[in-house]
Amino acid sequence: DGGITQSPKYLFRKEGQNVTLSCEQNLNHDAMYWYRQDPGQGLRLIYYSQIVNDFQKGDIAEGYSVSREKKESFPLTVTSAQKNPTAFYLCASSRNPPDNQPQHFGDGTRLSIL
């Protein structure tokens, strides 16, 4: 079955440490997205990529970095510059326009500070 897989489900970060969240999809989607969700809040876009080897900043990119070396993979690194990283991180993928573009989501990674 096609889908989008995020790992790990839970992640803990120490002070000054960079951590990387994995996102893999086998839906053959060109576009991939990373969102941050804080308790009781909606989704805020961190980065997105519409094609391999290209990505754009979203609304809250500071303290995060991404790469898109393969169509299937869009890892997110939470750097030590992100001072408040505790949140639920969601990865999504979709077809590019003009097709109908609903986003397919992974099950999320919950990041906490040790």
Add this chain to the structure above:
Amino acid sequence: GEDVEQSLFLSVREGDSSVINCTYTDSSSTYLYWYKQEPGAGLQLLTYIFSNMDMKQDQRLTVLLNKKDKHLSLRIADTQTGDSAIYFCAETPPPINTNAGKSTFGDGTTLTVKP
């Protein structure tokens, strides 16, 4: 920029109908979506409506679109306790827009279904 607004909470009794409302600002939006999020999980697409439609029905779900007022609603008939979740409304700009492909999400409506 684009904005999508929803009321934050809705509580209904099991068996009643639920109506979740959403307003959006981008009149050129092509597709409008409803997603459901259960605790600790990602978002799951429930249904969508194309902007040239005013209604879409899918089993217990009815989506109504008032394009003039930029108002979208999701009606869940015979609401069950398993429908308790957060429901997100989202809109997507048209293909020619520079933001094409990027959806704007509302903050979500938490639906609580009481037995």
